[in-house]
Amino acid sequence: MGALPTLAVVGATGAVGSVLCELLSSRKNVWGEVRLIASARSAGRRVLVRGEELVVRELSAEAFDGVDVAVFDVPDDVSATWVPVATERGAVAVDNSAAFRMDPDVPLVVPEVNPERIRDRPKGIVANPNCTTLAMIVTVGALHREYGLRELIISSYQAASGAGQAGIDALHDQLAKVSGDRTIGTRAGDVRQAVGDELGPFPAPLALNVVPWAGSLRDHGWSSEELKLRNESRKILGLPDLKVSATCVRVPVVTGHSVAVHAVFGAEVDADDAAEIIKQAPGVVLVDDPAEGEFPTPADAAGTDPTWAGRLRRALDDPRALDVFVVGDNLRKGAALNTVQIAEQVAAELSTA
Amino acid sequence: MGALPTLAVVGATGAVGSVLCELLSSRKNVWGEVRLIASARSAGRRVLVRGEELVVRELSAEAFDGVDVAVFDVPDDVSATWVPVATERGAVAVDNSAAFRMDPDVPLVVPEVNPERIRDRPKGIVANPNCTTLAMIVTVGALHREYGLRELIISSYQAASGAGQAGIDALHDQLAKVSGDRTIGTRAGDVRQAVGDELGPFPAPLALNVVPWAGSLRDHGWSSEELKLRNESRKILGLPDLKVSATCVRVPVVTGHSVAVHAVFGAEVDADDAAEIIKQAPGVVLVDDPAEGEFPTPADAAGTDPTWAGRLRRALDDPRALDVFVVGDNLRKGAALNTVQIAEQVAAELSTA
Numbered sequence: 001m002g003a004l005p006t007l008a009v010v011g012a013t014g015a016v017g018s019v020l021c022e023l024l025s026s027r028k029n030v031w032g033e034v035r036l037i038a039s040a041r042s043a044g045r046r047v048l049v050r051g052e053e054l055v056v057r058e059l060s061a062e063a064f065d066g067v068d069v070a071v072f073d074v075p076d077d078v079s080a081t082w083v084p085v086a087t088e089r090g091a092v093a094v095d096n097s098a099a100f101r102m103d104p105d106v107p108l109v110v111p112e113v114n115p116e117r118i119r120d121r122p123k124g125i126v127a128n129p130n131c132t133t134l135a136m137i138v139t140v141g142a143l144h145r146e147y148g149l150r151e152l153i154i155s156s157y158q159a160a161s162g163a164g165q166a167g168i169d170a171l172h173d174q175l176a177k178v179s180g181d182r183t184i185g186t187r188a189g190d191v192r193q194a195v196g197d198e199l200g201p202f203p204a205p206l207a208l209n210v211v212p213w214a215g216s217l218r219d220h221g222w223s224s225e226e227l228k229l230r231n232e233s234r235k236i237l238g239l240p241d242l243k244v245s246a247t248c249v250r251v252p253v254v255t256g257h258s259v260a261v262h263a264v265f266g267a268e269v270d271a272d273d274a275a276e277i278i279k280q281a282p283g284v285v286l287v288d289d290p291a292e293g294e295f296p297t298p299a300d301a302a303g304t305d306p307t308w309a310g311r312l313r314r315a316l317d318d319p320r321a322l323d324v325f326v327v328g329d330n331l332r333k334g335a336a337l338n339t340v341q342i343a344e345q346v347a348a349e350l351s352t353a
Numbered sequence: 354m355g356a357l358p359t360l361a362v363v364g365a366t367g368a369v370g371s372v373l374c375e376l377l378s379s380r381k382n383v384w385g386e387v388r389l390i391a392s393a394r395s396a397g398r399r400v401l402v403r404g405e406e407l408v409v410r411e412l413s414a415e416a417f418d419g420v421d422v423a424v425f426d427v428p429d430d431v432s433a434t435w436v437p438v439a440t441e442r443g444a445v446a447v448d449n450s451a452a453f454r455m456d457p458d459v460p461l462v463v464p465e466v467n468p469e470r471i472r473d474r475p476k477g478i479v480a481n482p483n484c485t486t487l488a489m490i491v492t493v494g495a496l497h498r499e500y501g502l503r504e505l506i507i508s509s510y511q512a513a514s515g516a517g518q519a520g521i522d523a524l525h526d527q528l529a530k531v532s533g534d535r536t537i538g539t540r541a542g543d544v545r546q547a548v549g550d551e552l553g554p555f556p557a558p559l560a561l562n563v564v565p566w567a568g569s570l571r572d573h574g575w576s577s578e579e580l581k582l583r584n585e586s587r588k589i590l591g592l593p594d595l596k597v598s599a600t601c602v603r604v605p606v607v608t609g610h611s612v613a614v615h616a617v618f619g620a621e622v623d624a625d626d627a628a629e630i631i632k633q634a635p636g637v638v639l640v641d642d643p644a645e646g647e648f649p650t651p652a653d654a655a656g657t658d659p660t661w662a663g664r665l666r667r668a669l670d671d672p673r674a675l676d677v678f679v680v681g682d683n684l685r686k687g688a689a690l691n692t693v694q695i696a697e698q699v700a701a702e703l704s705t706a
Contacts, residue, residue, distance in 0.1 A: 153506045155600075157510070157602065157604070175528065176532055179533075182522075185606065185608055185652070185655060186608045187656040188652075188653055189652075189653065190652075190656075191652035192653070203643075203646040204653075205652055208606055208652060209650050209652040210604055210606060210651060211648075211650055212611070212613070212650070213646075213664075217643050217644050220666055220669075221624070221641070221664065221666045222666055243668075243671060244670060245668045245670070245676050247664065247676055249510065249611075249678075252561065252604075253538065254537065254539060255539045258565070260508035260565070260613075262506045262598050262615075271573065271574070290556075290566055290570050293556040293557065295564075295565050297562050297563060297564055299542075299544035299545060299557070299558055300545070300557075302539055302540060303539055303543075304541050310565070311566075311574065312574065313573055313575055314573065316598070317594075317596035317597060317598070318598070321598065323600055325600060325602075
């Protein structure tokens, strides 16, 4: 292939798609044409990419003609319908929905953890993990390579933007309603009363609250988000029997998913060695000096590319376990950035083919 | 003893003390005189208790003359100095600071879990646990009685009021600064910039953020708050070798501490049986129907007496483990209410002596 490959961005005007367009403008350019695609509602909008104003095209089969790589940042049902259309027309699809993640013929890839899986894509589809999985898996993957992971017990602190622009809007709307009342938040129901029906995509008020629910209900009381953390971690790490217990909780943060991780390994661990492993690992930065107020928080991680790890401790009662707090921008490494990284690796492969 | 006992409330004008005065007005009255005590700065203030306006007295040795039970809601150093003064003058002290909690001669009591320990107080002191421990220990204690607890892996979602009135004020101040800017929270540092130096008692902005730190730094990177959860759980449950790993995180909530609990037991557990155990247990209410949006949140738990449990699930990969999300008002059951419950039990004991 002589010319640079053509990239299609499907869902270019959504919360993740917008970040993806920004990333294309700031990263080393490996693309010839960039084609922006969205629903009929957003078609015709103009978006600046690589210093050039592009007109968003409406999603259609023809829109994929001549496309080498198509990245999808759209709801599951849209991906389920349109990813096969793109691959039939010859594109490699990089899909950020949950539609194909657990398909055994679709690799689920984090370039820092299992880049070798990208080439093994019998359906021409590469899947991008869930944003909460991505916040932790770079750190967990690096530690697993050294110590051999056996079990994960994780609690999430997930940002509103994980529920898209509607989530961001609902949080801001609710904050405007509770802000200024210095007596609020001490009586049962006063936050609910102030917020009223403006719950947005959340099942309870998010302002001045935490909501122990994300996704939809599955068997035995588990949420789909919690099962994604289990299933995706197993697939990415190649550990089909990994023990995982996750509790997913939404917090009143705009951007940046945090995860408190308790990881149990097959071998005894050392906190200093583990810190060195994280420091050496690509895609994660260790920020761990609590005496100086140094630990990762979503307010500091928002808008940045790497994931951030801190509060690294060996468990006091289990020499094989580490506790660590990790944070990642759910729209960047948690979605758009990881997708772009995969797409760039496919582009490099096509260029050298 | 014929007359009703005299109660002294030390720290009557603080965040916890104020709630305690409210509770005294709403609970069955077991007290003769109620004497409010605070620092010189607050002395002279008038507070309504049991429909009667009381003048706050300044803390002094003489203030404890004739007192039968003295409850302390003051900082550790104030308790360390003044609790022995109160007991020397013949009062039973119920202390909500950390000053005496780990003293082997001081019982650490949660009336729903280990009420029998109250009478065993060689120093005349009964200690009240930390507010985060109290959010979870009623649920955990009930399950422990049935299944035999072996290990706790816990992540907290702690409210600003856990850091006192200064914490509440800081959160409101910060919310006022970030509210109304619908672009905030997506760029590294934009929340820090908006909040400026108004961090209050927290080491990082709390509005639109979560802060993985509470308390002071101890050995090997653990925070004092995390070690309290370990040490106090062990002492309350009478399990000196209980394995505990805790990560304590502050969230932008005014009142209500939440804890995601992964509890491993000695015996196989059943989720339906566990739900029944929690339903039957005093001091905790099960709210667990996620399909109907029913799970505990701090906005619903604030201002209420019980602790709340939900999201009860048996671990998918460990038949001996349960995951559960618990919430408690950190100023009520987490502090003032538990203190009052202990004090009332002492009062009953004195009345029948």
